[in-house]
Amino acid sequence: MITRRSFLGRAGAFATGLILVDAEVVHAMDHAMPGGNSDLIGPGGLAPFVDALPIPPIARSVGTRANPEHSGQQIPFYKMAMQEMHMKVHRDLPPTRVWGFNGSSPGPVFETRSGEPLLVEWANALPAKHFLPIDYTLHGSEKDVPQVRSVIHLHGGRTPPDSDGYPEDWYVPGKSAVNFYPNRQDATALFYHDHTMGINRLNIYAGLQGMFLIRDAVEDELNLPSGKYEVPLLIADRNFRKNGELDYPVSAIPGKPWVPEAFGNFVTVNGKVTPYLDVEPRKYRFRIVNGSNGRFYRLSFGDGHEFHMIGSDQGLLEAPVTLHRLQLSPAERADVIVDFSAFLGQQVVLGSDSLQIMQFRVAAKGAPDTSALPRKLRTVERIKETAAVQTRLLTLDEHLNLADQSMDMMLNNTPWHMPITEKPVIGTTEIWEFVNLTEDAHPMHLHLVRFQLLDRQRIDTNAFFDNRKIEFMGEPEPANAAEAGWKDTVRADPGTITRIIVPFHGFTGRYVWHCHILEHEDNEMMRPYEVVAVGGRD
Ligand code: C2O
């Protein structure tokens, strides 16, 4: 029997007997329960700010290969090997087993330019056995498929379909895939990560992700802080055991270890637990990626010190937005400028509510700061709603399965394996309306495209459940300045319709759209879609 999900249902799923309990609390209790994992290091169990922030190496090409689009031309060729390794994540922990690329976790940072294509061979050099709890009941993760599989996707890349890392195109240790990235898109911070059907959450938790920066002439002109004053920050929360091992939470349901959300007691930045960075009293540019499985952050520097957001997922905003706090969902990126000149000789903590993320130790003096915080960054034309040729109403659903307390999550109540239902025509623009009928916020992501947020508006979900009627509660909230640029991932709030407008450009072919809470994505909250040629729509 299937029922609509409720708070009672969720608490019941964990057999805690609590009502109105938050997933994070449930998780903590899970581990605190007798018979739970007593080796888990609880909040506050590791001293903050004792390790320096690591900066991942820059990826280096190993040669050139023919451009698949123009065979006469040679383009850079990279080799990235996914490997298991042991890494010091904190001063007081023995080395932790992680997965990474070419000896680095997170992987090396790609630095490339708009319009300059490259090829990457992603090689699976991982061991044959997984070290995190696989749920064999999840679609695509059954006992008859190999445990260790991987396929890499470049998040936010305008990539041809056969190079996009389709979740079912995984390969086993010893195999590899060569992907082509044309990079015909504006300067921004993309990130690459595993996308394997059914175990994506585990592969990324193990460390299979890294950043990919695209630069362009518009950005060059701005004189933004650069070199050592531009710092990538890949943020991901994790749990550790006293022996240093990564700990991924499991459910209380026998044979079904999947959990609806995995939250860590610690935040890692570029792989280190709550690190520090020595900075000069000047402007810095931080390229922030929320690489967490399911945690949403409300980032602040110091006690609400102002900072300037200059870019979002898909590139520079029209103008800097001054903020004191920034909400960042899983997979969202923020390009921010922070000026430490007011903090000579002091310490500034980057945090999220009561959670510490990292510390900046501001020197008493430094070289003169000749970088700029320009007032105008670039032109971002807002797309008019009238440009849309089609509007799709798409529900986000969760159902509790009363028989065994497991959870079904879906998009439009349609499981992954059903035929493709979304087939936009290349070159056209559509409005997608995410009707979130659940009690969680879901960061919704479409591959291939960039889009703009139109607005969010609360609805009466009961009216929708009863007869698919939309009864609005309150006024539509248009995108605020921080969300008004080009995006590829957008927060769909509970009980709310979130509307985006999407021009489908680039390539025809099969892609995916999904919730970027990795636990949801692995459990059917992902669907294929297909960009079709003119005349191919149905
Ligand atoms: Cu971050 Cu389907 O991607």
Ligand code: CU
């Ligand atoms: Cu993506």
Ligand code: CU
């Ligand atoms: Cu979700």
